[in-house]
Amino acid sequence: xxxxxxxxxxxxLTLATRAVEDELNTELRARLDEGLRPAHYAVFRYLDPAGxxxxxxxxxxxxxxxxxxxxxxxxxxxxxxxxxxxxADRRARRVVCTAAGHAALRLAGDRIAGxxxxxxxxxxxxxxxxxxxxxxxxxxxxxxxxxAPPGERR
Numbered sequence: 001x002x003x004x005x006x007x008x009x010x011x012x013l014t015l016a017t018r019a020v021e022d023e024l025n026t027e028l029r030a031r032l033d034e035g036l037r038p039a040h041y042a043v044f045r046y047l048d049p050a051g052x053x054x055x056x057x058x059x060x061x062x063x064x065x066x067x068x069x070x071x072x073x074x075x076x077x078x079x080x081x082x083x084x085x086x087x088a089d090r091r092a093r094r095v096v097c098t099a100a101g102h103a104a105l106r107l108a109g110d111r112i113a114g115x116x117x118x119x120x121x122x123x124x125x126x127x128x129x130x131x132x133x134x135x136x137x138x139x140x141x142x143x144x145x146x147x148a149p150p151g152e153r154r
Contacts, residue, residue: 020115027111028104035078036104043071043081043095044105051094053086080104 007015021038028036046052046060058068072095075081080101086092097105120128 020112023115024108024111027114028108031107035074040071040075043068043075044101044108047081047095047097049097051084051086051096053092053094057095075101 018038021041024041025036025038042061042063043057046057048056054069054072055065057072058065061068072081072083076083078100079098081095082098083093083095086094116128119131123131
């Protein structure tokens, strides 16, 4: 895709996310033989360091509990997470990282830092800072309730 393509903002954000995840996944697959896929990142992206319930993870990722449960099951089989009794509610289970899961997160963090370094080298420090600032501003704008433009009803 060239920079002159009239792609929508959503498409560009999706393509950028996919490009980062693909690069991250290539490195993780080379270093970890755990069968990680980008879908598994939804678990790690929202997993609280103290552990999270499946329903919390599913809601944060915008997926069903059943789908999240399948991803967690795959990560359990790979030895990267485990389910344990929730101390706040002994009837519930929390998903927590294993030692291997923490090692994978450290590796992912190092790889993400490398990807960001590559982007900074291409965009320049000011460009990278602008990108971060603008993306954070987009999140802030879209997190606020929308107001109708003048003369339009909602």
